[in-house]
Amino acid sequence: MTGKPAAQRASTQRTVGSITYELTRKRVKNLNLRVVEGGAVRVSAPTRTPLREIDRFVASHEAWIGQARERVHVREASADQMQDVYTDEECLRVFGEVSDRIYPLFAYCLPIQPALRVRWMKSRWGVCHVAKNYITLNKQLMGKPRAALEYVVLHEYVHFLHPNHQAGFHAEMARLMPDYLARRALLK
Ligand SMILES: [Zn+2]
Secondary structure (H helix, E strand, C coil): CECCCCCCCCEEEEEECCEEEEEEEECCCCCEEEECHHHCEEEEEECCCCHHHHHHHHHHCHHHHHHHHHHHHHHHHHHHHHHHHCCHHHHHHHHHHHHHHHHHHHCCCCCCCCEEEEECCCCECEEEECCCCEEEEEHHHHHCCHHHHHHHHHHHHHCCCCCCCCHHHHHHHHHHCCCHHHHHHCCC
16 A cells, blocks of 8 residues: 655756755746755746745745644654564554454455554555565554554455456445545545
């Protein structure tokens, strides 16, 4: 299970004053400034806006960028702390309860209940290892609602039947968990 990365567009790196930013030209109406993971600054600009105007725009937002970077830093620090808050055993106990409730739905095709492993992962909630009959779950799920955790565990189980995310996968998810899309939204 991975988030689809946004389509990659050509971008250039520029520096104005103390701020380095990544500039992407897009078919947009306005200049748009964002501070992303790690505190990096991204700017998207209409195709014809002159560079000096973009630099001026970025420079005029220096204070705002500083505040946004501070917020990103706090958020990332608290995510790092959570890595140590829950032991693997605690995660396995909580995730195992969910897996034990879901497994009977798959007993007809999986004679041995898949084992669970836990890891701290940055970009995936779970991984299904079909050939080795185990599921890896992201420890960050400890901070998510139970309904979302159940969705991820079921999602990985369904991968034993459908390795990819094509129509058959979604049909099976909908059959077993009619509100799976609402649950998935809780992960955002
Ligand atoms: Zn998946």
